Amino acid sequence: MAFFGSYTELDSIYRQVYSEWDASTFGSWYIVGVGYGLSVEWIPGESRWTGNRYKLGGSLLWSPLTVSGLLSWMDYPDNLMVDYAVSVRLDLARRFYSFVEYDGESFDVGSAIRFKYMTLQSSYRFPDFGVGCSMEFLLGGVSAAATYGFVEQIWDWFGVSLSKTVRKKTIL
Structure with missing residues (x-):
């Protein structure tokens, strides 16, 4: 939920x-x-x-x-x-991931690296040029993240999030 x-x-x-x-x-x-x-x-x-x-x-x-x-x-x-x-x-190996996303108009290509208490992610958008970067801190089921990016037609955007894992079950 x-x-x-x-x-x-x-x-x-x-x-x-x-x-x-x-x-x-x-x-x-x-x-x-x-x-x-x-x-x-x-x-x-x-x-x-x-x-x-x-x-x-x-x-x-x-x-x-x-x-x-x-x-x-x-x-x-x-x-x-x-x-x-x-x-x-x-x-x-639960330390690195890469992804490709398509939304009918553009492709996002990105990757991330995970450390014990932090994840760093970057992504790039094509054909409209865009870049996004995020940093997430993890401690005891609590996650705090900040994201910054821009896309060609859209002004700079900045987002923050805070979440708490209530129940964790490993599926992979």
């Missing part, structure tokens, strides 16, 4: 509150999950609209190879937006 929430604003022009619940289960060779999100967006003093997001995802595990897919759709009052992504990941 996971919960995600965000608040976004663009000066005094636009606001968005988004929250999402996700759930997944796994076995020795698969992972499957579903999600639901609600977006409330508005222009202060003007109009307001909401959208519902639905997600389905899954992975097939053939150690050290993982093949994954995600399908999501969001229904706004006058618009249906459908997104998908597929990926392949190669995990070597």
Whole structure:
């Protein structure tokens, strides 16, 4: 189970509150999950609209190879937006992994190296040039991460996250 929430604003022009619940289960060779999100967006003093997001995802595990897919759709009052992504990941000796992701428009290619209490990751986007870097610190089931990147048409972005593992079961 996971919960995600965000608040976004663009000066005094636009606001968005988004929250999402996700759930997944796994076995020795698969992972499957579903999600639901609600977006409330508005222009202060003007109009307001909401959208519902639905997600389905899954992975097939053939150690050290993982093949994954995600399908999501969001229904706004006058618009249906459908997104998908597929990926392949190669995990070597639990210390290094590399991946390729495709979302219908671009490829992300990246790799990471894991240390006992830290993971460093970098990724590159093509054909629109983009770069992303992240650093994650792990201690006793608690993870704190920071990510920085940019894409050709999008301004720089920065993200932080904090998570706690409630129950851990090794499947690989």
